[in-house]
Amino acid sequence: MTTEALGSAAPVTERREWWETTAEHAARWLRGVIAVVRPAAWVLIAVAVVLWIAGATLGWWELTVAATVLTVLLALCALFLIGRTAYDVTLDLTRTRVVVGERAVGALTLSNSGTRAILPSRVVLPVGAGRGEFEVHRLAPGASAEELFAIPTTKRAVVEVGPVSVVRGDPLGLFERVHRKDEPVDLYVHPRTVLFEGQSLGFLRDLEGLPATDLSRDDVSFHALREYQPGDDLRHVHWKSTARTGTVMVRQYEETRRSHFVIGLSTHPGDYRDEDEFELAISAAGSLGLRALRDSQRVEVRVQERALPSATGKQFLDSLSGVVHSRPRAGGVVDLAGIVAATLPLASVVVLVCGSGVSATKLRAACARLPFGARTLAVVAETGAAPALRRIGDADVVTVGSLEQLPAALRKVLS
Structure with missing residues (x-):
C-alpha cells in the first residue's frame, strides 16, 4: 500500500471512531x-x-x-429534576443476624460533604420484597441526616437490605431521577433453635474415633513397629526397640476418623402438611446440627438439591436461613436418603428430618437406603402432635409437635 493510500485511510478511521463515540454518548444520554x-x-x-x-x-x-x-x-x-443528589450514604445494621421474631434495627445516614446545599430528596430503602421511604430535607454543606428503621422478622429468610436509592422528582410523579448510592447488605433471619444439655447427641462416645484400615505415620491409634525409612518423623522413633534390635524402629499408626454426623433435611413440599411443619423441621435440624458442632463432630447437611455449608454454627444457620422448598421432581425423603448414601458413605450418625406427609412405609424405605453401619435417627415434625418414639427397622423415629419437645424426645432415644 502506498504512502498516499495510508494517509487517506487514517482520516476515515478517525471519523469512524468519532461517529462511534458520538453514537455511544447519544445512546447513553437517550437512555438517561x-x-x-x-x-x-x-x-x-x-x-x-x-x-x-x-x-x-x-x-x-x-x-x-x-x-x-x-x-x-x-x-x-x-x-424539579435539577439539583445534586451527591450524598455520602452509610447503611448500618446493628446486627446482620437475628432469630425469627427478633427485631432488626438499622440506621441510614446521609451527609453533604460538598460546598453547596442539596435540595430536599426522597430516599428509598428496599427491604426484601418491600421498601421503606424517607423524606430528606434540605441539607446544608457539612450537614447530615440520620433515619432509624426497624425490620420485622416474622419469617426465616435472607433479606437483602438496599441498595439505597436517592430519588429526585416532581410532586405529580411525572419525572423521577434515581441514583443508587450504596451496596446492599444481607440480613440473615435464623430459624429458632433449642439447646441441649451436655452430650445429648453422644451416639459415639469414643474419643479416638472409628479406626480405619489405612495405615498412617501420624495419628492417635498405635498399630505396630517397623524399620525407619527416610522421611519418617524422628519423634516416632521407639528407642527401646532400637536399642534391643540395633535397627532404628518407628511407630506405625492406624488412621482414625472423627464422628461423622450427617443431617438429611427433606425440602420436598409433599413431605409436609403445611409451612409450619416445614419451619419446625428446619428448627429441629438446626438444633441437632448446633449440638453436634458443639460436640466437635464433623457435621454435613444435605437437602434434595445441594449440600448446605455447615463448618461452623454461624455458617450453618446462615445456610438454613435460605432454605426453601425443592422442586417436586427432586424427589422426597427416600431419594434424599439415596443421595446421602451415595455421597456420604462413611457417615457415623445419620439423622433424617421430614414432616408428617411421609408415611411409615416411605420412612422405612428411606432408612434402608442409608449407609450400612451408621446409627440412624428420624425426626418427624408434626405440629400439634404429642411427642412419640417408635422403631422402624433399625432406626429410632421421634415425632415432635413443637421445638421444645425435641430435647426430652432425644433423651428417650439415648436412655
Missing part, C-alpha cells in the same frame, strides 16, 4: 432521558403532541391552549 420519564409523563407528552398537531391542522385555538398548558406543566415538573 428515558429512565427519568414515568409512564404518566409519556401519556401527557403524547396527548400534548396530538393536541399541537390537531390545533394547527383544524385551526381550533382551544386545542392549542390545552397543548400549551400541558407543555408548560411538563416543563415545570421537569425543573
